[in-house]
Amino acid sequence: MNAAIEAGLYRAFRLNPCVAVHELRLRMRGWRPFGVLLVYSCIATGAVLIALIPLTLGRRYFGTEFFQVGRIAFATLAHTQLTLIMLILPAYAAGAIALEREKRTLEMLRATLVTPFDVVTGKLVVVLAFGATLLISSLPVAAWCMMLGGIAPDEVFYAYSFLLTVALFVAALGMMCSAVMKRSMGAIVSTYGILIALGVLSMVVPGILMIPMMSSSGTAAFGPIAAFAIVLVMALVTGWLVYLVVRAVLRRLLGPVRALLAALLAVLVALVWMWFLISPSGVVFKAVENSQIPWLMALNPYAGLSSVMGGVIAEMLAYGPGGPMSGRASPPTALIWAVITGLYLLAGAALWAGAVKAFGRRGY
Numbered sequence: 001m002n003a004a005i006e007a008g009l010y011r012a013f014r015l016n017p018c019v020a021v022h023e024l025r026l027r028m029r030g031w032r033p034f035g036v037l038l039v040y041s042c043i044a045t046g047a048v049l050i051a052l053i054p055l056t057l058g059r060r061y062f063g064t065e066f067f068q069v070g071r072i073a074f075a076t077l078a079h080t081q082l083t084l085i086m087l088i089l090p091a092y093a094a095g096a097i098a099l100e101r102e103k104r105t106l107e108m109l110r111a112t113l114v115t116p117f118d119v120v121t122g123k124l125v126v127v128l129a130f131g132a133t134l135l136i137s138s139l140p141v142a143a144w145c146m147m148l149g150g151i152a153p154d155e156v157f158y159a160y161s162f163l164l165t166v167a168l169f170v171a172a173l174g175m176m177c178s179a180v181m182k183r184s185m186g187a188i189v190s191t192y193g194i195l196i197a198l199g200v201l202s203m204v205v206p207g208i209l210m211i212p213m214m215s216s217s218g219t220a221a222f223g224p225i226a227a228f229a230i231v232l233v234m235a236l237v238t239g240w241l242v243y244l245v246v247r248a249v250l251r252r253l254l255g256p257v258r259a260l261l262a263a264l265l266a267v268l269v270a271l272v273w274m275w276f277l278i279s280p281s282g283v284v285f286k287a288v289e290n291s292q293i294p295w296l297m298a299l300n301p302y303a304g305l306s307s308v309m310g311g312v313i314a315e316m317l318a319y320g321p322g323g324p325m326s327g328r329a330s331p332p333t334a335l336i337w338a339v340i341t342g343l344y345l346l347a348g349a350a351l352w353a354g355a356v357k358a359f360g361r362r363g364y
Contacts (some may be wrong), residue, residue: 018114018118019114019118019119019121019122019123020121020122020123020125020126021122023096023122023123024126024129027092027126027130033130036134037133037134037137040084040088040137040138041137041138041141043080043084044077044081044084044138045138047076047077047080048073048076048077048080048141048144050076051072051076052069052073068150069148069149069150070145070146070149070150071145072150073144073148074142074145074146074151074155074159074309075306075309077141077142078159078309079302079305081134081135081138081163082163082166082301084134085131085135085163085166085167085170086166086170086195086301088131088134089127089130089131089167089170089171089174090170090173090188090191090192090195091174092171092174093123093124093171093173093174093175093178093191094174094175094178094181094184094187094190094191095178095184095187095188096123096127096174096175096178097119097120097123097175097178097179097187097355097359098178098181098182098184098186098187099184101182101183102184115360116356116359116360117248117252117356119359120175120179120352120355120356121352121356123175124172124175124352127171127175128167128168128171131164131167131168131170131171132167135160135163135164135167142160155309158308158309158334158337159308159309161337161341162304162305162308162337162340162341162344163305165344165345166301166304166305166344168344168345168348169345169347169351170191171348172347172348172349172351172352172355173191173194173195173348173351174187174188174191175351175352175355176351176355176358177191179354179358179359180358198299198300199301199302202300202303203300203303228280231277231278232278234277235273235274235278236274238274238346239271239274239277240270240350241346241347241349241350242266242269242273242346243266243267243269244266244353244354244357245350245353246265246266246269246270247262247263247353248353248356248357250262250265250266299340304340307336307337307340308337308341
């Protein structure tokens, strides 16, 4: 059975799973991973219990009806899990490759047929699998929150799928820092520093942009000029990311002999994608032009989680800082979820491709 799975993975993705299997056995050996899983479950459950204490003492809590207890409990669970994922996974991912350099075990890999793609992808899959295991361990608590009322199954799907994409982004970022840095401590510090910087900037920059809008009591929409600048930057950045991802995938499928063809096809796909974004008559340009400045806050993991769960940030995305008096219709939750998770998936895929390239240059 294992041989059939390994053969199928190699034929479909040209991935040698030996690194993933070895890393999985190494990571899950001993009591530490199970201890982390126990602590994770206890903290997530304890946060929900602490949130339920004031809610069960009375029928109302800050104007909240009793049937919304389940929604508040599930929101507490989701945000607690987001915090734990961003605290646990960077340390696991950032030391995956850098520790190999410190222990001088990369020389053994050079003597095998394992490629940089196999090494980075295998280690990334193991870290992501551990993050998925942490999320799965909290499903009984999520089911308990659903029994309290106020939570639909699709909201649970949106929240957990978003947490999984954040886990992918965090793991890929840690893998990228681990492939670039020589020391594991430097990779870990760099990963946490980048996450903190992204979290702070994604909240501070939209707040600064909204100050003149709120003071003049005007709309917080971007407008055509700001929309063109935003779409141009978005097209350049995402076009480069699409090129990296498509080229990496095509080189694996077509082989190293057709590397030039893979690069040309990746350039073509990136140009088509950039034209789709930057076209003034396109859907993306019109959506950015009429969007609210608080959409930038959705790049923050906590604001993004609140958005896919229909929280306060979701109302700001629909109405802006002026509130619901602006008369705008609320965007569907599925649209917000698709946009935000798509951005995290694209960023995670680009970081994975960059980690493979960096490791191939520095590690091999």
